[in-house]
Amino acid sequence: MGENRPFDILNSSLNKSVIIRLKGGTELRGKMTAYDVHMNLVLQDADQLENGEVKRKLGTMLVRGDSVVFLSPA
Amino acid sequence: MGENRPFDILNSSLNKSVIIRLKGGTELRGKMTAYDVHMNLVLQDADQLENGEVKRKLGTMLVRGDSVVFLSPA
Amino acid sequence: MGENRPFDILNSSLNKSVIIRLKGGTELRGKMTAYDVHMNLVLQDADQLENGEVKRKLGTMLVRGDSVVFLSPA
Amino acid sequence: MGENRPFDILNSSLNKSVIIRLKGGTELRGKMTAYDVHMNLVLQDADQLENGEVKRKLGTMLVRGDSVVFLSPA
Amino acid sequence: MGENRPFDILNSSLNKSVIIRLKGGTELRGKMTAYDVHMNLVLQDADQLENGEVKRKLGTMLVRGDSVVFLSPA
Amino acid sequence: MGENRPFDILNSSLNKSVIIRLKGGTELRGKMTAYDVHMNLVLQDADQLENGEVKRKLGTMLVRGDSVVFLSPA
Amino acid sequence: MGENRPFDILNSSLNKSVIIRLKGGTELRGKMTAYDVHMNLVLQDADQLENGEVKRKLGTMLVRGDSVVFLSPA
Incomplete structure (x- = not known):
């Protein structure tokens, strides 16, 4: 599978800003501070986005x- | 995976108020008093929200x- | 995970009235008389609800x- | 989990008439003559229902x- | 679970005509010539049905x- | 389960033209050149179909x- | 299963441009630089497409x- 693995991008994004798209279409942006093998993620200072605009502030999630x-990576 | 794990946020939220978004879009707010590895959760004094307003009181769930x-965390 | 586990609420609800929301939005109310680790449940004297009103009597299910x-818990 | 288990209701319904609701909302009624641990079921003399009325006869399924x-149980 | 098992109906339907309903509502009719434990099935001379009428001939599938x-069983 | 197995049809379709229906209703037609136990498939010279007409050429997929x-089998 | 395996196409597409269709219908195009056995993928210089046109630039994902x-392969 070559020398790169998909989860490397999670590791290199730790403590950086990321955009996440969820099933159903909701998008979030925040600083990713933790992840696990199931791709469960923690975001800090997270916003819910709509058409690229901040719709709601969610903080930690x-x-x-x-x-x-x-x-x-955002 | 760094020093933080996603489930740490569950542990640090015990007995505190949280907002939960469910598949389908329903949102709940309540005090989280228990969780397990499947992310099954217990809320106390829970409300079902609609556009951030209380739509229905659900109590324990x-x-x-x-x-x-x-x-x-709310 | 603290001293409480989510399934404690199932055990403490045995033979008591509960409201259940299903995927798709259907809600049921009845006396829960059995459950298992998959969260399969038995209700007695169950009603299907619509906006909190009884839509249909389903009995045992x-x-x-x-x-x-x-x-x-209802 | 008390003395009852959810699958007891399957066993006690063998060779009796049951109503089944499927994902998507279709409802069936028939005599249940077999089941397994996955909840795969066999119905005899089964009807597909719509608003409680027979929409189509399906026989064995x-x-x-x-x-x-x-x-x-119906 | 009694003396019958749901998969018996698959075995007794081998090389006979069956109707199959798929998630999403599509229905097929054809002669079932093979199945496995996942309920993967082979149909011969299969038709896609709409309201009980043949909409399209699919042959082997x-x-x-x-x-x-x-x-x-059809 | 008789002498035939569903995956025999995959083997006998290797390097032949097949039609595939996907969840959501999209249909593809192409020459199947590989498959695995998960039913992951490779098509060559594949077209996306709409009402049996070619909507888009996708080549290898x-x-x-x-x-x-x-x-x-097409 | 013949001499080819579906994942060969992932390996031969490394560091080349691919089009990916997601559940829900979203399509992406980018250079694939990593994949794993779950088909998790990394794209570089990725675009979100709509009717074949670039709708949004997403970069690394x-x-x-x-x-x-x-x-x-695009």
């Missing part, structure tokens, strides 16, 4: 891995 | 982990 | 655990 | 357990 | 078990 | 097994 | 395998 569609 | 999308 | 969203 | 939402 | 809702 | 509803 | 429907 735990996102369940099986709800994640993709994650992108 | 058991939330099934696989219905959880995210959890945020 | 077996509810499949993976259809349950939450359970609340 | 095998229902896949993971499509079942609830089962109620 | 492999149906994935986790798409099956129910199966009924 | 890997289809995830858990998205497959059925497969039929 | 981790796509969760269970959201993937198909992957095609």
